[in-house]
Amino acid sequence: MTAARRTYAGVAAATLVATVAACGGSSSAGSAGKSGSVSGTINVFAAASLTEAFTTLGKQFEAAHPGVKVVFDFGPSSGLAEQIDQGAPADVFASASTKSMDQVVSAGSASNPTPFVKNVMEIAVPPSNPAHVATVKDLSNSGVKVALCQSQVPCGSTAAQVFTNAKVTVKPVTEEVDVKSVLAKVELGEVDAGVVYVTDVRSAGSKVDGVAIPDSINASTTYPIAALTKSHSAATARAFVSYVLSSDGSAVLTADGFQKP
Amino acid sequence: MPWPLAVPALIGVLFLLVPLVGLLVRAPWSGLSRILSDAGVTSALRLSLVCATAATAISLVLGVPLAWALARVRLRGISALRALVTLPLVLPPVVGGVALLLALGRHGLVGQYLDSWFGITLPFTTAGVVVAETFVAMPFLIITVEGAFRSADRGLEEAARTLGASRMTVFRRVTLPMVAPSLGAGAVLCWARALGEFGATITFAGNLPGVTQTMPLKVYLALESDPEAAIALSLVLLGVSVLVLAGLRDRWLRPSTPL
Numbered sequence: 304m305t306a307a308r309r310t311y312a313g314v315a316a317a318t319l320v321a322t323v324a325a326c327g328g329s330s331s332a333g334s335a336g337k338s339g340s341v342s343g344t345i346n347v348f349a350a351a352s353l354t355e356a357f358t359t360l361g362k363q364f365e366a367a368h369p370g371v372k373v374v375f376d377f378g379p380s381s382g383l384a385e386q387i388d389q390g391a392p393a394d395v396f397a398s399a400s401t402k403s404m405d406q407v408v409s410a411g412s413a414s415n416p417t418p419f420v421k422n423v424m425e426i427a428v429p430p431s432n433p434a435h436v437a438t439v440k441d442l443s444n445s446g447v448k449v450a451l452c453q454s455q456v457p458c459g460s461t462a463a464q465v466f467t468n469a470k471v472t473v474k475p476v477t478e479e480v481d482v483k484s485v486l487a488k489v490e491l492g493e494v495d496a497g498v499v500y501v502t503d504v505r506s507a508g509s510k511v512d513g514v515a516i517p518d519s520i521n522a523s524t525t526y527p528i529a530a531l532t533k534s535h536s537a538a539t540a541r542a543f544v545s546y547v548l549s550s551d552g553s554a555v556l557t558a559d560g561f562q563k564p
Numbered sequence: 565m566p567w568p569l570a571v572p573a574l575i576g577v578l579f580l581l582v583p584l585v586g587l588l589v590r591a592p593w594s595g596l597s598r599i600l601s602d603a604g605v606t607s608a609l610r611l612s613l614v615c616a617t618a619a620t621a622i623s624l625v626l627g628v629p630l631a632w633a634l635a636r637v638r639l640r641g642i643s644a645l646r647a648l649v650t651l652p653l654v655l656p657p658v659v660g661g662v663a664l665l666l667a668l669g670r671h672g673l674v675g676q677y678l679d680s681w682f683g684i685t686l687p688f689t690t691a692g693v694v695v696a697e698t699f700v701a702m703p704f705l706i707i708t709v710e711g712a713f714r715s716a717d718r719g720l721e722e723a724a725r726t727l728g729a730s731r732m733t734v735f736r737r738v739t740l741p742m743v744a745p746s747l748g749a750g751a752v753l754c755w756a757r758a759l760g761e762f763g764a765t766i767t768f769a770g771n772l773p774g775v776t777q778t779m780p781l782k783v784y785l786a787l788e789s790d791p792e793a794a795i796a797l798s799l800v801l802l803g804v805s806v807l808v809l810a811g812l813r814d815r816w817l818r819p820s821t822p823l
Binding site: 455477479480488493 | 687770771772787791
């Protein structure tokens with residue numbers, strides 16, 4: 304499935320949920336203050352690379368707050384930021400780069416984002432490693448089919464930084480919309496290698512192998528998170544952000560391979 | 565017109581037209597020539613036109629004989645076959661893309677042999693775009709032309725046969741000219757569908773500027789970084805659609821003419 308479809312489906316679902324939630328809220332006779340209590344449904348727009356960690360965090364948060372439902376839309380940070388600017392009903396935004404978060408902040412949709420994790424890049428190859436990729440330099444060989452994220456997505460710009468550091472030029476066969484699409488092309492064996500986050504290699508388990516990038520040339524991206532100013536469930540949104548920033552939250556994130564910011 | 569019909573009809577008209585008006589109102593008219601002369605845009609447009617035309621050509625070569633077979637061959641299971649080959653009409657294109665990847669990808673059912681025997685890999689190539697577009701668009705041609713084969717006057721064909729023409733000659737000289745208008749309409753529909761293809765293309769052929777990034781992919785991706793460019797590109801595709809409709813006007817805008 305493409306991220307495009309995933310994102311649209313997510314927005315549709317989020318819109319529906321928000322509508323239903325709004326209808327339900329008006330009939331509850333103000334027993335719970337709309338923005339004062341942790342209740343209802345929140346829509347969390349998060350970078351694709353956070354899929355596994357945030358899904359776990361969402362379940363834990365729901366378990367800790369009965370009646371609360373967390374709906375996720377995972378996709379490319381740049382695309383999610385654009386959707387938020389266009390008025391998508393998001394309550395929390397977790398971006399894979401400060402750039403996409405800054406876009407949302409400067410549009411007035413968020414304030415005071417908090418950096419919560421850092422991620423570095425790794426080369427993902429099919430388990431058989433058909434092109435025998437062992438170093439970043441191998442990716443520049445003409446016979447090696449490489450999938451990258453498109454340049455406006457954080458995983459694309461961070462991978463570009465790695466190539467600059469390694470002084471190599473990599474010509475990809477495809478520029479995918481987000482990091483999970485790159486990973487999928489590696490898992491299917493349609494490409495010989497993809498540059499993804501270390502967390503993606505870990506979450507893919509045995510479906511891909513990782514080829515580590517030395518610290519001297521690796522690049523990192525910082526993930527900020529913020530509750531959004533136009534949220535209709537501001538208290539719940541803030542509570543979710545606090546949970547992500549808590550020690551419980553960071554335990555889940557570091558277990559998935561994310562680093563402290 | 566009674567109001568219970570007029571009101572929904574009016575809402576229907578507005579629903580279909582307002583988004584297009586929105587596109588026209590928000591269009592960055594002053595920057596249009598700058599955006600459209602961008603090298604990335606012209607290469608995406610050229611790629612779209614070339615691939616859609618190639619997909620239509622393949623659909624004509626394979627689809628017309630198939631449509632003829634579906635209309636004329638009397639065999640058990642032919643209606644099931646018709647349902648199967650027109651399945652891509654109703655199949656979500658992204659599912660088509662996944663299916664193509666599993667069939668024609670490097671490790672696919674057929675693709676692994678294309679790769680090991682001939683060294684051909686289709687994903688992430690311009691040929692892959694043509695394959696994805698053909699898969700999605702060919703059924704439009706098939707059902708249009710099949711309907712025409714079905715309703716064509718068999719008497720003329722039989723007359724030609726009694727005058728000594730071979731079956732192939734009858735097909736070329738009598739049947740094809742009779743269905744020519746539907747053939748044209750089917751080809752235009754097929755071309756337009758191929759031009760707009762997104763889901764199967766991005767799934768099967770990936771996204772690389774100049775190689776597999778067609779206009780619909782460019783529009784979708786531009787929306788994330790440069791909404792003005794996305795609107796300008798959408799305008800181009802809207803313009804193409806209007807041209808297609810103008811080309812089909814004799815068939816579609818006259819309600820009494822059957823397709």
